[in-house]
Amino acid sequence: MKTFARYFLLGGLLFLLGCTPNGPDSEAGFGIKINDSMVITTSDVEFYDFSSHLVYLKNDRTVLKEADQGQFAVYARGREIYAGTILSGYSSYLPKGPVIYTKPTFYNEYLLSIDFINPNDFIGPNVPGTSDPRSDPRIMDALRQAGQYRQGLACEVVSVQVAGSGKVTLELRLTNRDEEDLYHLDPDKMGTALFHYFTNGLSFRGTHQKPYTHHLAVEKPEPWNGWKREWLSVLKSKESRLITLTYDAFDAVPAGKYNADFTFPGLTYQVAKKDVWQGKSSRIWLGKTRAQKDVEVP
Incomplete structure (x- = not known):
């Protein structure tokens, strides 16, 4: 019986360790999923400056080197907040909404810029679906909890x-x-x-x-x-x-x-x-x- 209890406790401990916020499926804070893979989590981020929408990374953004196009999604506490487009800096395509540009960009490898393209700037006023989702308070709260939010x-x-x-x-x-x-x-x-x-x-x-x-x-x-x-x-x-x-x-x-x-x-x-x-x-x-x-x- 004592042996069974030991195994039960050990199994419970391993389960809890598997649920810690260090894994790619963490629900603890800020994250970015690229083409269905969570490639940036709280542990990768130094801080996020909301005035410029630059994510300062602890290490270089090597995850984007193989992602010239596709989709990304921003998460807060495991919930998708908004999605956007990934484009090469060489692309002539003009998307609508949030966009992450890959090389060439105006930023060094320790920075990830999340831009926003508003059709109102090019087509005319009152284009539907052009509200900027990047400053969602749920993202701010997740970053604040981790000490990563900068105004x-x-x-x-x-x-x-x-x-x-x-x-x-x-x-x-x-x-x-x-x-x-x-x-x-x-x-x-x-x-x-x-x-x-x-x-x-x-x-x-x-x-x-x-x-x-x-x-x-x-x-x-x-x-x-x-x-x-x-x-x-x-x-x-x-x-x-x-x-x-x-x-x-x-x-x-x-x-x-x-x-x-x-x-x-x-x-x-x-x-x-x-x-x-x-x-x-x-x-x-x-x-x-x-x-x-x-x-x-x-």
Whole structure:
């Protein structure tokens, strides 16, 4: 009887070990399934920055090297939250909704970018089925439990002033929503021309979908894949700052109602993994985040 009890206890222990959150079928936290195989689990993730939707991995994303196309699904606590498309960076196909691009990408191997393609940006307003599912609170909760959730950098269009002779002034508010300090590209330090190498800048779009944009001469970095510490400014945790960009060569924008659209850029492939963290409680913010505001041009 004692022998039977020992085997019973041993069997129960092995069962419990098999249900620990370290396996690929874990229901404990965040996960990504690619073509029906769970290839990224909580144990693979360092953190997920929701402002840029970049997943920082502990190891390189070798799982994507053989997945040039197909489907992926994002899970939280064992439940599928949303699905998307995997595409090669060479593909000319434009999907709708969440997408993961494989090589070539703008990111190093320790980063996994989950993008979102909104047909409203290309076809017209009110296209059905275009809501962005990436910031689902169930994903946030699963990441928080594992200490892997980062809010990142928020960008807000505060005001847009359209003057005559092609002059437009844009005011942005950056806010560090994280507990750690964030280093970001600063147009006042690097210059507006170089800053716009990393972003398309401000554009206006009305109901007719014709975009109005700037004609700024962009400056390229030297070398093309380099970066400098002097380009960056630091935002302390929970701190905000205003940034003003002035465009002197902008399309003539007729009077009317528009959506002002600006993507605030960060560095991408330029930053090696060892350089992301600038000390124990500060990091370089990578990727991009989009800001929009409905405006009326008189």
